Amino acid sequence: MSIAATCPGGTFARVHRIATRRIERPLLGAAAGFRERLDWLTGEIGDQLADVLAQPVDDRPLNLVCSTTLSKMVSGWRGNAATLFDRIEARTGLRPAGLLEGYQCAGWGFAARYAATHTDHRWLTLSIVDADLHDLMAAGYEDVIGGIGFGVTTVSLELERGAAPPLCAGPAPNHGFTDLLHAVRACQKRSGPVPTFLPFLPAGTASIAKRMVGDSLAPNRHDCYGHTFGSDPWIGLAEWLQATPPEAGQQVLLGAFAYDGYYTLGSAQVGPDTRVDLRPALAGGGAAAGARP
Amino acid sequence: MTIDLPHGAAGWLAGGVYRRSPLAGSYYPAELDYVPMTRPAEYAQGALFEQVGATPPAPVLVSLSQRYRILAELVRGLRAGIPGLSCVLVRVYGPDFNIALPADLLAADVLLVHDPVEALPGVLAAGRRNVAVIQQDLRADGPERGANTLAVGLVQPDPDAALRFQAWVRACPLLQALEELRVEALGEGRPS
Numbered sequence: 001m002s003i004a005a006t007c008p009g010g011t012f013a014r015v016h017r018i019a020t021r022r023i024e025r026p027l028l029g030a031a032a033g034f035r036e037r038l039d040w041l042t043g044e045i046g047d048q049l050a051d052v053l054a055q056p057v058d059d060r061p062l063n064l065v066c067s068t069t070l071s072k073m074v075s076g077w078r079g080n081a082a083t084l085f086d087r088i089e090a091r092t093g094l095r096p097a098g099l100l101e102g103y104q105c106a107g108w109g110f111a112a113r114y115a116a117t118h119t120d121h122r123w124l125t126l127s128i129v130d131a132d133l134h135d136l137m138a139a140g141y142e143d144v145i146g147g148i149g150f151g152v153t154t155v156s157l158e159l160e161r162g163a164a165p166p167l168c169a170g171p172a173p174n175h176g177f178t179d180l181l182h183a184v185r186a187c188q189k190r191s192g193p194v195p196t197f198l199p200f201l202p203a204g205t206a207s208i209a210k211r212m213v214g215d216s217l218a219p220n221r222h223d224c225y226g227h228t229f230g231s232d233p234w235i236g237l238a239e240w241l242q243a244t245p246p247e248a249g250q251q252v253l254l255g256a257f258a259y260d261g262y263y264t265l266g267s268a269q270v271g272p273d274t275r276v277d278l279r280p281a282l283a284g285g286g287a288a289a290g291a292r293p
Numbered sequence: 294m295t296i297d298l299p300h301g302a303a304g305w306l307a308g309g310v311y312r313r314s315p316l317a318g319s320y321y322p323a324e325l326d327y328v329p330m331t332r333p334a335e336y337a338q339g340a341l342f343e344q345v346g347a348t349p350p351a352p353v354l355v356s357l358s359q360r361y362r363i364l365a366e367l368v369r370g371l372r373a374g375i376p377g378l379s380c381v382l383v384r385v386y387g388p389d390f391n392i393a394l395p396a397d398l399l400a401a402d403v404l405l406v407h408d409p410v411e412a413l414p415g416v417l418a419a420g421r422r423n424v425a426v427i428q429q430d431l432r433a434d435g436p437e438r439g440a441n442t443l444a445v446g447l448v449q450p451d452p453d454a455a456l457r458f459q460a461w462v463r464a465c466p467l468l469q470a471l472e473e474l475r476v477e478a479l480g481e482g483r484p485s
Contacts, residue, residue, distance in 0.1 A: 030334065034341060062415055068388060073341065075386035075407045077438055085411065097415050098406035101387035102394060114404045118380045120419040134338035140329025168401070171393035260393040 007186040007265075008167040011251060012112060013124070013157040014269045017055060018238040019048040020153040021279035022225060026135040027150070029285045037133045038074065041152070042084055044282075045127050046091030048154035051277065052125055053092055055156065061123035062115050063088075065099045066107035068229040068258075069130045069137065069150075075101050088127075096127070105199065105230045106168065106176075106256045109264020112157065113165040122161065128153040130229040145259070146202035149226030153234050157268070166266030176263035177205070180255050181212040183265045187253060188216070194267070195240060196253040197233035200225050216253075230256055238276045246271055294428055294442040296479060299414045303480030305455055307462040308444025309471030311431070314354040315363065324356045324392060325434060342436035350432070351440045357392040357433045363467055364427060365397040367445060371425045374461035375447065375454050378402070379421040382409035384428050413448065422449040443471060446479060 021044060027037045049063065065084075067075070074080045081099060089095040103110040108126050115124045130150045142148055172179040184196060193216035198209055200222035210217055218236045228235060233254040249271040257263040294308045330336055344350040355363065368381050383398065385405040398405060406412050409426040416424050426446040430439030445468065447458045462468050462476055 034338070070388070072386060072388075072436060078408070081407055096411070098404070098408065098412045099386070100404075100406055102385040102389075102398075102405035104388065104390075110399075110404075113401060115415075117401055118404070118419065118421065119415040121415060134335075134341070136328055136330065136335055136338055165401075168399065170399050171396065259390055262394065262399060 007183060007190050008164045008267060010163040011160055011267045011269045012116065012163050012165050013159050013266070014271070015155065015237070015274050016158055017052050017156040017275040017277070018153065018234055018241070019051060019277035019279065020231060020235050020238055021048070021151055022228070022281040023131055023150040023152070024281055024284040025132060025150065026284055027131055027133065027282070030135065034073065034133050037131065038080070038084070041129065041131050041133070042087045043091075044152045045129060045154075046088050048152060049088065049092045049094065049125060049127060052154050052156045053094060055275075057123050059122045061094065061125045061156070062119055062121035063094050063096045063125045063127060064111040064115070065096045065127045065129055066103070066111055066230055067099065067101045067129045068104045068107070069132065070099070070101060071133045074133070075099050103262055104258035104260060106170075106258045106262045106264040108155070108230050109166040109256060109266055110168050112159070112266065113168050116159050116165040122159055124157045124159055126155045126157070128155070128230045128234065130231065145227060147222060147226035149200075149228035151225075151228050151231050151235070153231040155234055166264050168262070168264045170258070170262030172261045172263065175259055176257035176261045180257045180263040180265060181209060183263070184213050184253065184255060187265070187267065188213075191251070194251045194253050196255070197236040197240070198255050199232040199257065200227050200236070232256070237270070238278055241270060241274055241276045242278060248272070294444040296410055296426055296428060296444065296446050298448060298480045299417055301481065302413070302417055302448055303478070304446050304448035304450055305458055305476065306444055306446040306479050307468055307474065307476045308428070308442065309468075309474035311354055311441040311443065311470065312472050314359075315467050315470035316355065316359050321356055321359065324358060326391060344438065350438070353432045353435065354441055355431055355433055357389050360431050360433045361392065361395055361398060363431070364429070365395040366467060367427055367465070368397050368403060370461060370465055371445070372402070375423055375425065375457055377423045377451055377454055378425060379423050380404065380416065381425040381427065382406060382412050382416070384409055417449060422451055423454045424448045443468075448479070
């Protein structure tokens with residue numbers, strides 16, 4: 001496997017802002033209904049996006065919503081999907097250009113690749129949204145993939161025109177996990193180790209990632225968040241930026257893999273002007289928790 | 294099934310409905326999974342997916358992987374048949390776990406999105422031509438809604454691409470298996 005084949009060249013984007021809120025289960029409490037939960041979720045997506053859009057930019061952004069777990073009652077029933085988009089548009093003035101769910105946790109990378117390849121947008125906002133609107137994903141799934149977390153994350157990116165988009169590949173065996181780690185290693189050989197943000201994983205799997213990637217791998221926050229699907233690397237980056245704000249531009253590596261074997265890896269630029277908004281978690285009863293995780 | 298194009302755009306659309314599986318004639322796994330429900334509230338949520346009413350839902354005609362196979366075969370056909378094809382926007386929603394997408398649907402010239410029409414303006418604003426759109430509501434599982442319709446469109450086609458598209462439609466077994474197959478011009482006047 002050649003380095004050129006597995007390591008995306010250069011940085012695909014500058015990260016301007018990351019906002020994220022963890023959702024504790026059950027969303028809004030056990031008695032809440034699907035509509036009530038969807039309304040809250042739409043509001044959170046809109047609020048985060050509105051905050052991001054308040055930052056002046058020189059071009060109208062493209063917004064794409066990415067999810068792994070959102071109910072088919074949203075993504076597959078046209079009326080509900082249209083309502084979701086109508087409300088986001090009413091709140092922010094920006095209508096999402098699509099809901100990407102097929103790529104599972106790697107969706108944000110495929111979204112960035114699409115924006116860079118097939119549109120002329122310079123600004124891309126990603127709404128990474130995972131919520132259990134039916135309170136159906138309890139212990140049965142956690143037996144298979146370990147602790148699950150949910151949340152809403154919004155990322156504002158300034159795409160580097162002419163740069164290689166994130167590496168997006170699959171299907172690969174072993175959930176794409178091994179291939180992703182080999183791609184990270186290829187990037188390390190090419191550019192040296194840089195802070196690397198990967199999904200939060202149960203301890204056994206995380207130890208494999210640690211051995212492969214080394215000290216440049218950011219802390220595994222699985223104990224706190226569970227696996228929060230596509231949001232994990234962005235949450236990790238947000239916490240890292242908050243703890244150690246860079247004094248100059250800094251290259252970072254972000255990767256994700258999907259249950260069914262797709263993976264993405266991209267190099268991005270962060271700096272002193274990258275803003276972070278780690279919002280208090282929404283407690284399972286519906287109230288925002290006072291303390292951050 | 295039709296496609297509402299952004300203002301000023303034009304194209305061609307071929308679509309119809311399946312009354313029987315286009316892949317009939319062999320046994321295949323149903324690939325249906327279950328949601329591990331134990332609590333009454335979970336069953337109540339599951340019941341939200343039931344389709345009740347005067348009109349029975351359309352039958353489930355294909356499995357999850359057969360649906361991907363159909364979409365991938367259409368993408369391959371468009372790549373081979375349409376000169377200057379820029380990208381293919383494909384309706385795929387989820388989540389579907391345990392059934393991997395084929396490599397053809399993960400490629401850089403494909404976007405899997407819940408509604409290709411929502412994504413069209415961004416592509417057309419960039420001046421792209423020969424943009425293909427695949428709309429489908431093929432049912433592969435009981436909780437899914439849909440009428441087993443399938444439509445393939447070519448938006449802002451170059452003249453040669455428009456002719457090649459119509460030829461490809463005539464030669465494509467998956468499209469010819471549709472009942473009520475219609476080929477029609479889209480948008481403001483016939484495309485050049």
